[in-house]
Amino acid sequence: RIGITHGSLAIEGLHQPNDHPIHPEAASRAGLDYLAVGHWHRWQVHDGGRLVMPGTPEPDAFDHADGRYGALVELTAPGAPPKVEQLELAGLRWETVAVEVGGPENLDPPAALQRPLRGLLEEAGKTVLRLRLTGPIGPGAKAGWLEAAEEALAPFVAWEIVDETHAEWSAADWRLLEERSPVLAGVAADLARLRALATGEPGPAAGGIEPLPAADLHALLAEENLDLAGLDDGFFETALALLSQQLEQEERS
Incomplete structure (x- = not known):
């Protein structure tokens, strides 16, 4: 007896309740010699080889890269365990x-x-x-x-x-930045000072560039309704990345 169906395997955390969940031992429970299942795009074998989900012949995403197979299944007698051979089919x-x-x-x-x-x-x-x-x-x-x-x-x-x-800028990077764009260098130094105030950790060394006094930085934050305590490392990483992009644009122009 052979069955064929489509749906997710009922594995905790890997299926939705409305996605026709199929028990991994559904073949044995239904008295089937073999149950072919389609839906997930990666190779799965369960129930002692009686349930196979081969995936797709050709992957369609990087997280489905292991779904490039078909299954050659041989049934020798009723009730005998199937012989399952994994065949690679993908061209890519x-x-x-x-x-x-x-x-x-x-x-x-x-x-x-x-x-x-x-x-x-x-x-x-x-x-x-x-x-x-x-x-x-x-x-x-x-x-x-x-x-x-x-x-x-x-x-x-x-x-x-x-x-x-x-x-992440070295002392040499800071010196080069000050030579190329003093304005951007000043902004970067202010960000480094803010980062130290917000996180309690020293930010990237600003070389000889003098940032704004802490009182002035707090005043600027107040004008923009920004809470210093709400600024995390991710904020400063993004800000430095944007400064780097601006510098690259200036160099190309």
């Missing part, structure tokens, strides 16, 4: 690569990107690639990384860049 590979942008070994973005991608280039025409850029990055550096990333990813059939970097 879905890969995720993470690159840390900080560190002295990554001063050259094209070279830093080439190392982790080298092993994937042979199958680039059949690979969908997600590149995650992570770690600290100084002002003005992001544009170079993104440009190098787009060039490095060009051979792949499809790709996306996920920017998970955060702004």
